[in-house]
Amino acid sequence: MSVRIESLTKTYGVQNAIDHISFSIGHGEVVGLLGPNGAGKSTTMKILTCFMPQSSGEAEVCNFNTRTSPLEVRRRVGYLPEHNPLYGDMYVKEYLLHVAGMYKLANPEARVKQMVELTGLGPEQHKRIEQLSKGYRQRVGLAQALVHDPEVLILDEPTSGLDPNQLVDIRNLIREIGQQKTVILSTHIMQEVEALCPRIIIINKGKIVADGSRESLQRGKKGQELVEVELDGAIDVALLRGLNGVLRVEVLSGNRYKVEAQAGNDLRKAIFDLAVKQNRAILSLNVQQSSLEDVFRQLTRS
Numbered sequence: 190m191s192v193r194i195e196s197l198t199k200t201y202g203v204q205n206a207i208d209h210i211s212f213s214i215g216h217g218e219v220v221g222l223l224g225p226n227g228a229g230k231s232t233t234m235k236i237l238t239c240f241m242p243q244s245s246g247e248a249e250v251c252n253f254n255t256r257t258s259p260l261e262v263r264r265r266v267g268y269l270p271e272h273n274p275l276y277g278d279m280y281v282k283e284y285l286l287h288v289a290g291m292y293k294l295a296n297p298e299a300r301v302k303q304m305v306e307l308t309g310l311g312p313e314q315h316k317r318i319e320q321l322s323k324g325y326r327q328r329v330g331l332a333q334a335l336v337h338d339p340e341v342l343i344l345d346e347p348t349s350g351l352d353p354n355q356l357v358d359i360r361n362l363i364r365e366i367g368q369q370k371t372v373i374l375s376t377h378i379m380q381e382v383e384a385l386c387p388r389i390i391i392i393n394k395g396k397i398v399a400d401g402s403r404e405s406l407q408r409g410k411k412g413q414e415l416v417e418v419e420l421d422g423a424i425d426v427a428l429l430r431g432l433n434g435v436l437r438v439e440v441l442s443g444n445r446y447k448v449e450a451q452a453g454n455d456l457r458k459a460i461f462d463l464a465v466k467q468n469r470a471i472l473s474l475n476v477q478q479s480s481l482e483d484v485f486r487q488l489t490r491s
């Protein structure tokens with residue numbers, strides 16, 4: 190196993206930031222760690238990368254225990270922290286050489302050059318880190334996480350704050366890296382999960398509420414019917430809620446409504462009849478497959 194955690198718990202005062210969580214990740218897997226703000230994602234990552242000790246339970250990377258063999262773990266892990274702390278007054282190359290030096294790499298110059306190319310830092314490499322835009326700082330963070338060619342990469346919200354072009358570049362880079370390495374990444378962007386993560390672990394309030402393939406999680410909710418309808422004017426939401434089998438109605442902008450019902454209820458005819466009765470025209474009506482966002486919200490709504 191590349192990563193294994195067993196009953197891992199971190200307590201701050203009276204709060205369990207993570208509460209007896211366990212999972213194993215095999216070599217070469219790319220796993221999305223999802224969860225609402227404050228769920229415990231960064232806490233889990235900090236323990237796995239030896240930045241913080243756990244209160245109880247065990248964490249292992251490449252069969253090395255984070256408590257008893259932290260140096261062995263650090264050698265094998267690349268970590269992009271949430272608040273990517275970089276030395277602002279260092280130059281990009283100087284900083285990366287400094288990190289390469291800490292890992293005592295055989296040929297640091299060549300490796301840094303390679304990382305600069307890989308992360309697209311070429312045009313910015315002669316600037317000081319504090320002069321870089323957020324997206325380029327993020328690239329420096331990725332380059333430092335990769336410089337020692339770690340077996341496991343732990344990326345805490347790697348694409349936060351990137352523009353759409355950089356986002357695609359960095360996602361492509363992560364996908365490429367994920368072909369050879371184990372990657373755990375946290376994100377709030379569901380398209381990113383769709384694009385990168387065949388497996389998903391969802392944490393809510395310090396506990397794991399889902400762990401499985403992306404497909405199986407989406408299929409798991411298929412027992413429900415989801416329809417999005419757009420009308421030519423507003424309608425009383427209570428009327429939609431009152432339709433047979435309806436579990437939830439979400440009001441979207443522009444007289445659009447998302448209606449969720451138990452499987453087996455064909456909402457289309459019921460909504461059509463209701464619209465006619467209410468003198469409303471249906472501008473569009475789509476039966477939707479449950480999205481990852483729906484799965485996430487269903488599992489993490491308090």
Ligand SMILES: Nc1ncnc2c1ncn2[C@@H]1O[C@H](COP(=O)(O)OP(=O)(O)OP(=O)(O)O)[C@@H](O)[C@H]1O
Nearest residue numbers: 201206207224225226227228229230231232233271
């Ligand atoms: N140093 C600390 N002292 C006290 N509580 C903390 C500390 N660090 C984290 N916490 C708490 O632990 C919980 C989990 O925090 P964590 O940063 O792991 O969440 P997260 O899932 O990464 O959230 P986000 O999506 O906002 O980044 C939160 O309730 C947070 O307030």
Ligand SMILES: [Mg+2]
Nearest residue numbers: 230231232271
């Ligand atoms: Mg976090």
